[in-house]
């Protein structure tokens with residue numbers, strides 16, 4: 165049912181043109197996001213997972229047009245966001261919010277928590293001053309903060325509490341979609357579960373849809389219904405949570421799962437505890453053919469020249485690898 169799809173991203177490309185090192189050299193281009201497509205149904209959580217630098221944040225920012233995509237389309241509730249003029253886009257932002265990794269740097273240190281949470285309501289001209297005050301009280305309680313927290317400054321809170329303030333601010337304008345970009349990566353492990361569970365509770369209460377980004381397989385397993393694994397700007401595998409963790413098919417996904425021994429022993433056994441050494445190559449000069457061939461233990465000659473397309477190998481399970489399903 166297409167009408168239950170809230171966000172539809174098609175063939176999204178976001179390239180960065182860098183400064184030339186010399187006047188005679190070509191303009192270096194970073195292929196940060198290179199032909200990414202996915203759909204997020206209403207009320208569900210769609211995960212993007214992959215190592216640092218694979219293009220997760222650029223995808224998130226491109227969806228909100230905080231980074232202008234080079235090409236492709238982003239449809240939100242049927243509206244093509246990339247074709248909207250900036251003023252109309254600004255109004256759409258009320259319905260799409262983002263939470264970042266580092267709650268400290270995304271909060272103004274000189275503003276009180278209550279003002280920070282109220283700010284998006286003011287910007288969007290929502291409610292009277294009294295109504296906004298009531299709304300802030302409500303939001304504080306939704307995210308597990310106390311009424312007296314309203315008057316405190318960001319430095320008076322713990323990391324987890326600061327992320328609660330960011331979540332309250334994101335909820336303020338009543339969004340449908342929240343993009344969560346590594347929302348717990350900067351927090352102590354003990355606090356991570358509290359924030360993840362808060363996000364799950366809020367999703368149930370308000371019917372929220374999440375685009376959820378993490379480099380951490382255990383975190384996406386906890387949060388996501390459907391997961392796309394990214395490598396150097398491309399999706400290499402996409403399926404539902406159960407299939408990904410029980411039956412990872414792309415060598416890169418297997419390697420990511422091998423790196424998290426504690427969460428799911430069975431998945432690791434299935435994955436054969438594959439290890440991938442070293443750092444990913446630069447998206448400025450991605451490898452030819454399959455971008456993973458420089459690190460893949462199964463690489464064959466054709467992998468260096470033929471680009472594998474994302475193919476449905478089993479119903480609802482797509483993989484971009486020449487050897488998948490063979």
Ligand SMILES: Nc1ncnc2c1ncn2[C@@H]1O[C@H](COP(=O)(O)OP(=O)(O)O)[C@@H](O)[C@H]1O
Nearest residue numbers: 180194196215216217218219220221222223447
């Ligand atoms: N504004 C920018 N200008 C140039 N390169 C960028 C910019 N933002 C990100 N990149 C590059 O794009 C690639 C993807 O980055 P990013 O989307 O932040 O990855 P991730 O969130 O998965 O760690 C990286 O190589 C990064 O250095």
Ligand code: SF4
Nearest residue numbers: 454457460467485486
């Ligand atoms: S296409 Fe080749 S290099 Fe790429 S993941 Fe599959 S086997 Fe490895």
Ligand SMILES: [Mg+2]
Nearest residue numbers: 220221222346
């Ligand atoms: Mg990032």
